[in-house]
Structures are given as structure tokens and as C-alpha cells.
Amino acid sequence: MPTSLDTRPPTVARTRGRKRSRSTVVSLVLTAAGFLALCVSVSLGEVTIPLPDVVRALFGDDADGMSYIVTELRLPRALVAVLAGAALGLSGAIFQSLVRNPLASPDIIGITGGASAAAVVALLLIGLRGFPVSLAAFAGALATAAAIYVLTWRKGVTGYRLVLVGVAMGAMLTSIVSYCLTRADVYDAREALVWLTGSLNAKTWSTVQILGLSLALIVPLALLAGRWLLPLELGDDTAQALGVPLERARMGLIVAAVALAAAATAAVGPVAFVAFVSGPIARRLAGGPGIALVPSALVGALVMTVSDLVAQHAFASVQFPVGVITAIVGAPYLLWLLAVTNRVGRGG
Amino acid sequence: MTERTGVPSGQRRRAPATYRLTAGLAGLAVLVLLVSVLGVVIGARPIELSVALDALRAYDPGIAEHQVIADRAVRTLAGLLVGAALGLAGVLMQGITRNPLADPGLLGINAGAAFAVVCAIALFGVTTALGYVWFAFAGALFVAVVVYVVGSLGRGGATPVKVALAGAAVSAALVALTTAVLLTDSVTFDQHRFWTVGSLAGRDWDLVAPLAPFVVAGVVAALFLGRALNALSLGDDVASGLGQRVGLARAVTAVVAVVLCGSATAIAGPIWFVGLFVAHLARLVTGPDYRWILPYSLLLGPVLVLAADVLGRVIAQPGELQVGIVLSLLGSPFLILLVRYRKLSEL
Numbered sequence: 287m288p289t290s291l292d293t294r295p296p297t298v299a300r301t302r303g304r305k306r307s308r309s310t311v312v313s314l315v316l317t318a319a320g321f322l323a324l325c326v327s328v329s330l331g332e333v334t335i336p337l338p339d340v341v342r343a344l345f346g347d348d349a350d351g352m353s354y355i356v357t358e359l360r361l362p363r364a365l366v367a368v369l370a371g372a373a374l375g376l377s378g379a380i381f382q383s384l385v386r387n388p389l390a391s392p393d394i395i396g397i398t399g400g401a402s403a404a405a406v407v408a409l410l411l412i413g414l415r416g417f418p419v420s421l422a423a424f425a426g427a428l429a430t431a432a433a434i435y436v437l438t439w440r441k442g443v444t445g446y447r448l449v450l451v452g453v454a455m456g457a458m459l460t461s462i463v464s465y466c467l468t469r470a471d472v473y474d475a476r477e478a479l480v481w482l483t484g485s486l487n488a489k490t491w492s493t494v495q496i497l498g499l500s501l502a503l504i505v506p507l508a509l510l511a512g513r514w515l516l517p518l519e520l521g522d523d524t525a526q527a528l529g530v531p532l533e534r535a536r537m538g539l540i541v542a543a544v545a546l547a548a549a550a551t552a553a554v555g556p557v558a559f560v561a562f563v564s565g566p567i568a569r570r571l572a573g574g575p576g577i578a579l580v581p582s583a584l585v586g587a588l589v590m591t592v593s594d595l596v597a598q599h600a601f602a603s604v605q606f607p608v609g610v611i612t613a614i615v616g617a618p619y620l621l622w623l624l625a626v627t628n629r630v631g632r633g634g
Numbered sequence: 635m636t637e638r639t640g641v642p643s644g645q646r647r648r649a650p651a652t653y654r655l656t657a658g659l660a661g662l663a664v665l666v667l668l669v670s671v672l673g674v675v676i677g678a679r680p681i682e683l684s685v686a687l688d689a690l691r692a693y694d695p696g697i698a699e700h701q702v703i704a705d706r707a708v709r710t711l712a713g714l715l716v717g718a719a720l721g722l723a724g725v726l727m728q729g730i731t732r733n734p735l736a737d738p739g740l741l742g743i744n745a746g747a748a749f750a751v752v753c754a755i756a757l758f759g760v761t762t763a764l765g766y767v768w769f770a771f772a773g774a775l776f777v778a779v780v781v782y783v784v785g786s787l788g789r790g791g792a793t794p795v796k797v798a799l800a801g802a803a804v805s806a807a808l809v810a811l812t813t814a815v816l817l818t819d820s821v822t823f824d825q826h827r828f829w830t831v832g833s834l835a836g837r838d839w840d841l842v843a844p845l846a847p848f849v850v851a852g853v854v855a856a857l858f859l860g861r862a863l864n865a866l867s868l869g870d871d872v873a874s875g876l877g878q879r880v881g882l883a884r885a886v887t888a889v890v891a892v893v894l895c896g897s898a899t900a901i902a903g904p905i906w907f908v909g910l911f912v913a914h915l916a917r918l919v920t921g922p923d924y925r926w927i928l929p930y931s932l933l934l935g936p937v938l939v940l941a942a943d944v945l946g947r948v949i950a951q952p953g954e955l956q957v958g959i960v961l962s963l964l965g966s967p968f969l970i971l972l973v974r975y976r977k978l979s980e981l
Contacts, residue, residue, distance in 0.1 A: 389799050394806050437970050446795040447973055453740065453802045454969040457906050460809070461962035464831035468956070472824045479823065483813050558810040610817060613810030620807050624784040624800050 309572040309581065316571075316584035323591040324368060328360045330599055358491075366489040367594050367608070368587040369497045370550040371560055375586020376508055377546035378561030379568065379579055383515045384539055385448060388627050389620075391562035392547040395452030398556035399459040400430025401548060402482055405555070406463050409478045410470040419481070420496075420552040427548035430455060435540060484557030484609030486594050493553055500549040505583075508542035512579045515539065557609045559616025560586050560593075566623060655926050658919060662933040666714070669940040673710040674703060676944050678952050705838075712837040712901050713940040713957070715849045717908060719898035721935020722856045724909015725916065725927055726891040729863035730884050731782065733794045734914070734972070738895040739906025741801035745808040746777025747899035748830060756815050756822040763900060764844045771896040777804055778892055832905035832958020834943050841901065848897035853932060855890045860925030862887065867922065905958045907965025908935055914972070 329340045335352050343356040378391040392398050404426025408414040414422070438444075438451045463482065467475045480487075514535040517525040526532055547561060567589075568581035593611040675681050681699055689700040720738055727736035727743075738744050750773025754760040760769065781804055785797035812830075816823040828836070865878040866887075874880050898905070912931045920926035939957060942964070946955035 387799070389803050394799075394803050437974070440974060449795065449799055449802075450735070450973045451970050453798060454966040454973070456802070457739070457969075458962050458966035461831065461906075461959040464827070465956065465959045467827045468831055472820070475827060476820060476823065479813060479817060483810075483817060558806070604818065606814070606817065609810065610814040613807065613814055617807035617811060620803055621780065621784065624803060625787055 309578065312568075312571045313581050313584060316581060316588060320368065320584060320588045320591060323588060323595065324364045327364045327367070327591055327595050327598075328356055330595070331355075331360060362491050362494050363486050363489045363594075364591065365494045366497060366553060367486055367590045369494070369501055370554045370557070371564075371587040371590025372583040373497075373501055373505075373546040373550035373586070374557065374561040374590070375564030375568070376505065376579060376583040377543040377550070378563075378586070379565035379582035380508065380512065380515065380539055380543035380546075381561075382565045383519060384536065384543070386519060387449070388566050388623060389562075390449055390452075391559075391565070392543070393556060393558055393561055394456075395449055396434060396454075396456030396459060397427050397431050397452070397544060397547055398551050398561075399456040399463075401427040401551040402556050403459040403462045404429075405481055406466045406478050409481065410466045410474055417492075417496075420493075423555075424548045424552040427551055428544060430459065431540070431544040431548075480607050481555045482609075483607040484555035484612070485607035486554055487607070489554075497549060497553045501546075504542060504545045504549065507538075508546060509579060511535065511538045511542050515579075555607075555609065557590065558613040559620065560589055560612055563616055563619055564589060655920060659929055659933065662930065662937065666933055666936050666940075669937055669944065670710050670714065672944050673713060673940050674706045677702075677706060677947050678954070708839050708842055709834050709837060709943075710940065711846075712834050712842045713943050714936045715842070715846055716834070716898045716902045716905065717936035717939030718853055718932050719849045719894040719935070720905060720908035721912035721916075721931040721938070722853060722928065723891045723894040723898070724911075724913040725924070725931045726856060726859065726863070726887050726894070727909065728913050729859075729866060729924060730887045730891075731797060732867065733797055735794045735798045735910070735969075736913075737907060737910035738891075738898075739904060739908075740798060740910065740969075741781050742777050742805040742808065743774045743781075743801075743892070743895045744899045744904035744906070745805040745812075746773040746775075747771075747896050748904045749773055749808045749812050750776075751829075751900065752812050752815055752822065752826055755825065756819045762844075763841045767845055767848065767897060767900045770900040771892060774892045774896040774899065775889075777808070778888060778895075780804060782888075829903040831956045832903040832961070833956035834902055834939075835954065835956065837901060845897050845901050848893060849901075852890055852894040852897065855886075856894065857928055857932070859883075859887055859890065860923075860928050863924035863928075864922075867924070903958060905939075905961055907961050907968065908938055910972075911938060911961075911965060911968060 325337055325340050325344070328344075329335045329337055333355060335343075335356065339352055340356060343353040344361070347353075374392075381390050381392055381395070382388045384390075401423040405419050405423040408419045408422035434448065434452050434455050437455075438448045440447070467478060470478065514525075514530050517528045517530045518532075518535060518539075520528075522532060525535075550557075564582045564586040565578075568578040568585045571585070572578040572581045589612065590608065593615065594608040597606040597608045597611045671683075671686075674686055675683060679702055681703060685699050686703055689697075689703040693704070694700050723738050723743075724736065727738065727741065728734060747770040750769040751766045754766040754769035760766045781797060781800045785793075785800040816826055862878060862883040865873040865876050866880065866883060868876070870880050873883075912934045913927070916927045916930035916934055920930055939961070942960040943957040946957055946960045949955060
């Protein structure tokens with residue numbers, strides 16, 4: 287949320303400097319917290335490994351033969367959580383800023399719905415398993431986003447039309463998912479339901495590699511295009527006057543954000559609300575008028591890791607998919623945010 | 635219907651003549667009858683019309699065809715009720731919110747009812763229709779209040795986009811929570827996945843009969859609200875100037891809409907777009923007078939739902955495409971067209 291910006295001339299530079307350093311401090315703290323959460327998530331399990339041993343094992347020192355458990359069994363899961371969370375957080379922040387509405391995250395405007403529908407078709411109707419499902423999900427998200435963009439286009443793209451067309455697409459895709467669930471037998475359908483909730487179970491190094499590589503490609507582009515977000519938030523006319531190529535900037539940002547959401551969803555399924563909560567939390571933490579892309583990614587990673595910790599260990603009898611926890615936490619936050627954003631007049 | 639006090643005078647010229655509207659209504663009634671007959675006759679096992687008439691005259695449970703006909707008759711009745719309820723609910727919601735995008739599905743009302751029913755089945759062990767219809771009402775009411783209050787906060791009141799976005803967001807949350815409940819309970823999941831698509835298949839008499847009175851009561855109440863909605867459509871100030879108690883009219887309309895949505899969802903599961911479709915189509919034919927829009931949508935809703943149901947049975951033989959899916963596939967393009975080619979504030 288943009289807070290009061292001190293505009294008295296002598297203090298402008300000082301205030302801006304303070305904001306920038308605050309953003310840096312926040313990023314450092316978030317990184318530390320994320321690393322801590324990662325270590326804790328690696329240390330807990332059927333065999334509990336003391337934190338110092340975890341850290342030593344992470345840095346390549348084999349303590350009491352624990353490094354196999356750490357690096358082969360638990361680390362991939364934790365890393366996938368961090369990477370997917372960061373991608374979702376970044377994607378959500380870009381969408382929210384672009385549409386100038388904090389509710390417009392990829393889960394709500396139907397893009398992850400495309401990934402879900404494609405994955406469920408692949409799982410249940412075609413009978414694929416493993417990597418091809420992820421590939422289908424990735425393609426589904428991209429195709430849906432392209433369809434939404436094309437259908438929204440009418441001498442340019444406006445925020446509200448994008449959202450409403452997304453909602454319509456989402457409705458159609460949800461019905462396809464439900465149809466596939468009724469066609470399958472109950473065990474397959476349950477497996478699909480776990481995928482639909484978003485789960486970090488059975489993630490291996492190959493998932494880490496694929497997700498890591500795609501993020502290494504997309505994230506720099508996203509951050510580069512991110513410099514257009516601030517002028518775009520000032521409105522189309524101002525942005526144009528500031529020399530932003532409007533449609534090209536918007537197109538580039540949408541492609542980057544969609545690719546991020548698609549990569550993350552392909553890896554872990556449509557984990558609800560991570561993309562949605564990260565941006566607003568990061569803005570609040572970092573303060574100032576900036577878009578806070580890096581903090582958003584870090585918040586996303588932290589939210590995902592902590593949610594997975596809770597999902598795995600908080601309930602004695604069952605292990606939930608991570609998406610259950612993010613949904614339970616995200617839903618009340620969503621209502622609160624809806625109320626607040628509308629009251630301050632940013633709701634559309 | 636000669637007196638026209640409730641009609642905004644500026645819009646009167648657009649309204650077609652009364653006799654033409656009455657004739658249209660009669661035509662629609664015939665159409666409802668026609669799709670009902672199609673609903674009984676068409677299916678995986680086609681049935682001769684004469685056999686259907688035989689079953690009507692002398693029902694014999696020993697004859698397999700007669701049983702099929704009885705099942706399809708219940709299904710058709712369910713379709714009639716659901717269509718009427720959702721069509722009217724859409725009109726009522728568009729009327730109180732003055733929002734052209736109001737639809738029980740889009741605003742998350744049906745998702746709220748569905749979530750409450752899942753909770754009732756999974757957490758409280760409720761199994762009878764009369765047991766969980768109350769949960770459906772509670773869920774629908776809760777979401778309706780939340781979406782409307784949240785959507786109307788801030789500048790400009792309840793603008794279509796804000797309300798639609800609030801509805802979409804609340805739906806997303808409810809879908810996620812529903813999935814969370816379902817994952818803990820595979821028996822409920824197995825029942826629920828056939829219900830959550832929005833379908834008329836396998837709705838037996840024990841489910842439809844107890845819920846029918848709720849729908850009928852809602853329909854009757856809705857038909858009396860035309861004058862109040864006409865007043866509301868002029869804006870709150872003019873309406874209260876005309877002697878309408880605005881708050882009361884809104885509250886009553888909202889309660890009727892919630893009862894209609896809740897009972898329709900308890901019968902068929904969450905179905906989208908019926909309200910949206912029907913309300914726009916009815917307004918297109920009748921003009922802005924709610925005293926005509928309401929009866930038109932009462933008949934258009936069943937036509938739409940039953941036609942979609944029959945279509946789903948025909949195109950996916952030997953299986954079937956559930957009515958909720960057919961309607962979503964037809965309704966989403968309609969919503970996109972609406973978003974692209976109509977000014978949103980126009981209502």
C-alpha cells in the first residue's frame with residue numbers, strides 16, 4: 287500500500303533513501319527467515335536431524351551419514367517449495383500492479399485454472415503421469431492466458447475487462463475439471479484432486495532442475511520488465527508521457543508473469559493464494575511507493591515453505607497437501623483485503 | 635396490466651404492447667411443455683411418445699420403460715424447479731444490485747451453498763435433503779452478504795466490477811476450502827464429485843419432493859416483487875420519494891433470492907450462468923418493466939436448463955454431459971460477449 291509520501295523538497299532525498307534501505311533490510315530479513323524455514327523443514331521428519339547438522343550437510347559436510355537424507359530425500363522438496371513460492375509471489379505482484387487491483391492474481395483471473403484443466407485432462411482422460419502432466423499444465427496456463435488476452439483485446443487491454451474475461455474463462459475451465467473428475471474412477475480422481483490442491487509430495491532433483499532452469503530464464507526478464515510497472519501504475523497517459531511503450535510493456539509483463547505462474551503450477555499444482563497474498567504483504571513490509579518485486583518473491587517463498595511445514599507436521603495423523611494450508615490461511619486474508627482495498631478506493 | 639405507474643416513464647416507449655407480451659408468455663409456456671416432453675422422451679434409451687402416454691394413464695412398475703419414464707419425469711421436474719429458481723434469482727439479484735453481471739454462480743452464492751452442503755455431509759454427517767437445505771441457505775446467505783458488503787465498500791458503491799471480483803475471489807476461496815474438506819473424507823468426495831458439477835442425473839423423488847415447496851414459495855414471492863424492483867431501478871432516492879421502503883424491499887428481495895439459490899443448489903449442485911442468461915434475454919424481449927421480466931424469466935429458466943440437459947444427453951451418447959457443464963460452456967462465451975460489447979453500467 288502506498289503510504290504518505292513526504293514531498294517537502296529538502297527531505298525528499300532523505301525519505302527516499304530511507305525507503306530504499308528499508309526495502310533492502312526487509313529483503314535481507316526475509317531471506318534469513320526463508321533460509322531458517324528451509325533448514326527447519328529439512329530437519330523435521332521421521333528422523334529428526336539437529337539444525338547444526340542440517341546446515342553442515344547443506345554445505346557439503348557429511349555429518350553422521352545424514353547427508354543422504356538431507357540432500358537426496360528432503361532438500362528437493364524444500365527447494366521446490368522455495369522456487370515455486372518465489373515464482374508465484376513474483377507473478378502475483380506483477381499482475382496486481384499491472385491491473386492496479388490487488389485481487390487480480392493469477393489464481394483468481396483463471397490462469398492457474400487453465401493449468402488445472404490441462405493437467406486433469408492429461409491425468410484422467412489421457413492417463414499420463416509425472417513430467418508430461420507438468421508439461422500439459424504449463425501449456426494449459428500459457429494457452430489460457432493467450433486466450434484471455436486475445437478476448438480482452440479491443441483497441442488495447444483494460445484492467446477490468448481482463449479480470450472479467452478471466453473470470454468467465456475460469457468458470458468454463460472449472461466445469462471441464464469437474465467433468466473429468468466425474469468420468470474417472472474414485473482412486474484416479476483422488477489423485478487428481480491432490481494435484482488440484484497443490485502438493486509438494488515426491489518432488490525430486492529433476493523437478494528442482496526443471497523449475498530452477500525455467501526460473502533462471504524468466505526471473506531476470508520479469509525484473510527487467512518490472513521497471514515499467516511504476517510508471518504504468520500512474521495511468522496510461524502519464525506512463526506514455528514518461529516514454530513507456532504501453533502495449534509492448536504490458537505484453538512483456540503479462541508474458542513474464544504468466545510464464546512464472548505456469549512454471550510454478552506445472553511443478554507443484556495450483557497452490558491457492560500464494561500468488562495472491564505475497565504482493566500485498568511485501569508492499570506493507572517494504573513500505574514506500576515501489577512495487578517491491580524482490581520482497582514479493584521472498585514472501586512467496588517463505589509462505590510456501592512455512593505452509594508446507596505446517597501441512598506436514600502440525601497434524602499428528604494426516605499429512606495434508608500444502609494447498610490446503612495456504613487456502614485456509616489465504617481465504618480470511620482475502621476477505622479482509624477485499625474490504626480494505628475497496629474502502630480506500632483501489633478495488634476497481 | 636393497463637396501469638403503468640411502476641414503469642420509468644422515459645423507458646416506456648421501448649416496452650412492446652401488452653398483448654404481444656402476453657402472447658409471448660403463452661408461447662414460452664408451450665415451449666416449456668415441449669422441452670419437458672423432450673426431456674422424458676430423449677435419452678440413452680429413446681422412448682415412443684405413445685409409451686410415455688401409456689405410463690401416464692396406467693403406470694406399471696413392472697414395465698422397464700415405465701420406470702425409465704418415471705425417473706426421467708422426476709429429473710424433468712428437478713430441471714423445471716432449478717431453472718425457474720435460478721432464472722428468477724438472477725433477475726432479483728440484478729434488480730437489487732443494479733448490476734448487469736449479477737448471477738448466482740458468478741457472485742459465488744452457489745459456491746457458498748455448495749461449500750455449506752459439503753460441510754454438512756462431511757463434518758456433521760447430514761444425509762437427508764431436508765437436513766442440508768438449511769446449510770445451503772445459510773451458506774448462500776453468508777456469501778451474499780459478504781460479497782455485497784465487500785463489493786459496495788468505498789468509492790462508487792457496488793460497481794459491477796468490484797462486486798464481480800469479490801464474487802470471483804470468494805468463489806476461489808470456497809473452492810479451495812471445499813477441496814480441503816473433501817481430501818480428508820473419501821466417501822464424501824465420491825458422492826460430492828457427481829454433485830459439484832451441477833447435474834440433474836440421479837435426482838430421485840426423495841430429494842426433489844422435500845425441496846420443491848421451498849422453490850415454489852420462492853417463485854411465488856418473487857412474482858410479487860415486480861413493482862418494488864421497478865422502483866428500485868430508478869435509484870434509491872427516487873424510489874423512496876415514490877413511497878417505496880427501500881431497505882425493506884432490498885432485504886425481502888435478497889432473502890427470496892437466497893432461498894431460490896439455496897434450494898436450487900441443494901437439488902442440482904452449483905450451476906452457473908442461468909441467471910445471467912435468462913435475465914438479459916428476458917429484458918431484451920420485455921424492456922425494463924420487472925413485472926414482465928419476472929414471469930418471462932420464470933419460463934425462460936426451465937426452457938434453458940431442460941434444453942441444456944437434453945443437449946447434454948444427446949451430444950455425449952451413450953454417456954451424458956452434465957447440465958452444469960453444458961451451461962458453463964455456453965455461458966462463458968456469453969459473459970465474454972457481454973463484457974466486450976455492452977457498457978457495464980447499462981441497467
